[in-house]
Amino acid sequence: MTAVKGSKQYKLEVVPYRPVWRWTIRLTFVALAAIAVAVAHWYATKEALRFQQAALQERDQFERALADSRAEVERLQQEVANLRLGSEVDKVASEDVRNEVIDLKAQIAELQEDISFYRGLMAPNAEAQGLTIGSLNLLSTGVDRHYRYKLVVQQFATNHKLLTGSLNFTIVGRQNDLPMSLALKDVSATVDAMDIRLGFKYFQNIEGEMVLPQGFEPIRIEISARVRGAKPATVEKKFGWLVEER
Known part of the structure; x- marks a missing residue:
């Protein structure tokens, strides 16, 4: 065969045709991929069950603590009643007992709120299911214009799935008698974006300190949370400016 001048000649190599070997390799890769998917699904299911079990155990602990606190309150109330029946009651001691009763009642109220929160997560009603903006607490730090904040965003569902999205936290008020709004990133050193990232299955706490x-005279706080995915949703809620003293 006459070669064309200047063209490059390549060597040819004959390899055996093995269709069974090729299909064996392909089926092996498919089997390995299927095994990897099955292992990932098993691990994800195991982690979800573990987290749910931990939440149920924490709820049971709150219920036991609530029962103990109620029993203690009844005992102290009976003690106060007995002291009042006596003719010689030490007023200082009685005042201490009453203060202890008040503190325990406050603890019971807090425990009841926590139990309601966990019950709602585990067994929500039909109307409450989905993304929910929960409680917002503002606490005075003792320093002028410095406050601590804690916002709870939660998912009410019978089958919890990972929710992803973003949240806007805006403080509405007045500056020199003119309307003004401040984003949380403008007053909190721990927040660096207008849209605060959300990613949770049960609940997420957003907390820190603001200055x-x-x-600036605050009037209210406006929260807007958005969920991405197959079922996008937006939830909004407004809170009056109410600060708890230390």
């Missing part, structure tokens, strides 16, 4: 600028 309001001089001359």
Whole structure:
């Protein structure tokens, strides 16, 4: 065969045709992929069950603590009643007992709120299912215009799945008698974006410290949370500016 001048000649190599070997390799890769998917599904299911069991155990602990606190309150109330029946009651001791009763009642109220929260997560009603903006607490730090905040965002569902999205936290008020709104990133050193990232199955706490600028008078807080995915949703809620003292 005459070669064309200047063209490059390549060597040819004959390899055996093995269709069974090729299909064996392909089926092996498919089997390995199927095994990897099965292992990932098993692990994800195991982790979800473990987290749910931990939440149920924590709820049971709160219920036991609530029962113990109620029993203690009844005992102290009976003690106060007995002291009042006596003719010689030490007023200081009685005042201490009453204060202890008040503290225990406050603890019971807090425990009842926690139990309601966990019950709602585990067994929500039909109307409450989905993304929910929960409680917002503002606490004075003792320093002028410095406050601690804690916001709870939660998912009420019978079958919890990972929710992803974002949240906007806006403080509405007035500056020099003019309307003004501040994003949380403008007053909190721990927040660096307007859209706060959300990613949770049961609930997510957003907390930190904020410092309001001089001359700004807060009126309310507006929260807007958005969920991405197959069923996108937006939830909004407004809170009055109510600060708890230390």
